Amino acid sequence: MTLAELITQARETLNTSLAARQQEQDALMALRSDENLTEDAVAARVATRDAADAEVTRRQTALDQLVAEQVREEELTALAARTTPTGNRPPAYDRAARVGAEERTYRPDQDRRGSAFETDVAAAFIGDYEARDRLARHMQEERVERGDQLVRAAGTGAFAGLVVPQYLTDLYAPAAAARRPFADACRPHDLPPQGMTVNLSRITTATSTALQTENAAVSETDIDDTLMTINVQTNAGQQTLSRQAIERGSGVEPVVLDDLFRRYASTLDGTLLNQATNGLTNVATAVAYTDASPTVVEMYPKVLEGLAGVEAALLDQASGENIAVMHSRRWYWMQNAMSSTWPLISQPGITAQMSGVNLGTTYGSGVRGTLPNGTPVIVDNNIATNYGAGTNEDELYLVDRNECHLWEDPNAPMYIRAEQPKLASLGVLMVVYGYFAYTHARYAQARKIGGTGLVTPTFTGV
Structure with a gap:
């Protein structure tokens, strides 16, 4: 071996x-x-x-x-x-080649725009062996530095998978993306290596106990389960570039690949929230907040109503790790409220007269703050803002994060395949893809606040 x-x-x-x-x-x-x-x-x-x-x-x-x-x-x-043994006298010190710390094949101090990497990718696919050698060295360097993430980055072919040097993706202004705040908050699992479904057993008929009358039969109910089948889905995108764009342009290929990564993350997160039938918006139980003049003070009790519903649905299966997931416009609207009232019951780490705590973190960096009862807030702009009759409402979700399950390939980041299917037209194809499965419905626990009280907010301090 x-x-x-x-x-x-x-x-x-x-x-x-x-x-x-x-x-x-x-x-x-x-x-x-x-x-x-x-x-x-x-x-x-x-x-x-x-x-x-x-x-x-x-x-x-x-x-x-x-x-x-x-x-x-x-x-x-x-x-x-690099060394060839001979019987000759060793050369003078200043004429001898020595091996020290080896530099990376592609370095930001020598090639800030990444043109060398782009040129080698294109050249490798038309048989340039020196370009292939440089790419092979680069991939080996990536395996040494990030081997736990790149186990299957390269396939059985010479260059079935390539990883773009990380420094190349930090030197330009990318198109903004909503990325994956909610997906990162879900309970993670490694996706099984084979199969296109994830199957879970869910108890649908429980056993029973009851007070027994002497000599009477003891209570008995046959336990029964139902197979819960969760489909494995494929998230993928592609882009075809001309060799002219790669060879004559500046930083074209890494920019395109990084943008594909961003779209991948946004699509995954948006699917978890909005997909028909299984997305969070479609499995959550509605908590209506209808108000022609909504205020934060009026909406907050709906948050507690939703959290009460989450715990009532889970009972002893509740982990206590509840989160609130909302759009950024809703988070800032909640922060704009000014009030002379405050909760009657204080919460750990929350000052009594505050309506919550803003942690001052940036978008996509995890928990943005906490509500007055201590519930962490995840801000996610993949939440739709076109709900309701006026197509101007968003929704606020309340879930036990440990019951929002997400299976992903353990070898993320996503795969990249550089191919040249259109040799006659000098085209280079780049594909980003990955497999995932998810469910929020192992228990019917999720709640969503929606209605006319969540129309486009006005920042009036109430």
Whole structure:
């Protein structure tokens, strides 16, 4: 077995250990929510979780050792190729070639616009072997620095997959994108390596207990489940560029690829929110807020009504990690309100007279703030703003984030394939794609606030 095969095997084993550790952590959190838990039970579960932690550490160490060994082997191979043993006297010190720290193949200090990388990609597809060698070195450098993310970036062909140097994507003004704030807040899972469905068993008929009359039959209800089938979906985009644009333009290819990445993220997130039948807007139970002159003070009780519905639906399955997901216009509207009233019950970390806390973070960076009852806020501009009869309403979602499940390929970032299907017209095709599956409906827990109270906001301080 080669070193590359051993590294691939070690990564797969590490992923399995990580999944097992997450299961142990989930089990521990579920146990802690049990009202009848004992210290011994918690200690036993913590010990099991810690054992899983140790296994992850052991697997990671083994992988790091293999990767380091592979890097060293490549360094020695390169060194052997650069030296030719002879019986001659060694050259003078100032005339001898020496090997030090090797620089990256594509460097921002030498090629800020990325033209060398673009030219090599195009040249490799018409048989330029030197360009292929440079791209191969670049891919090996990426595997060393980001190997855990690029296990399957390259396929069996010479250049089935290429990763654009990261510095190239930071030197221009990209088209704005809503990206994936809600998707990043969902409970993540690794997508199974095969199959186009994810199947879950859901108990639909529970057992029963009842007070027994002496000598009478004990209550019995046959437990039953229903198979929940979740489809694996493909998110993909492509762009065909002319060789003239790549070879004669400046920074064209990395700009296009980065824009495809942004559209990929936005499409994924928008699907989770808005897709017919399964999107959050279509599975959430409506909480109506109808008001011709809406105010933040009037809307806030609807938030509590929605959160109450989430917990009532989940009962002992509630994790307590509730989140509110809203459009940026709704978040700023809530911040604009001024009031002389405040909640009667204080919350941890919230000043009594405040109507929430703004954490001052940027869009897409996670939690933006908290509501007066401590619920974290996710701002996501993939939320539609054309609901209602006037096509000017948005919606505010309230969910237990651990019941918003998202399965993604563990080898993200997304794949890139550079091909040349139209040789006669000098075309270069770039494709970005990935597989995912999701569900918010394992339990009917999600709530959404909608209605005329959520029309385009006016910032009047109320």
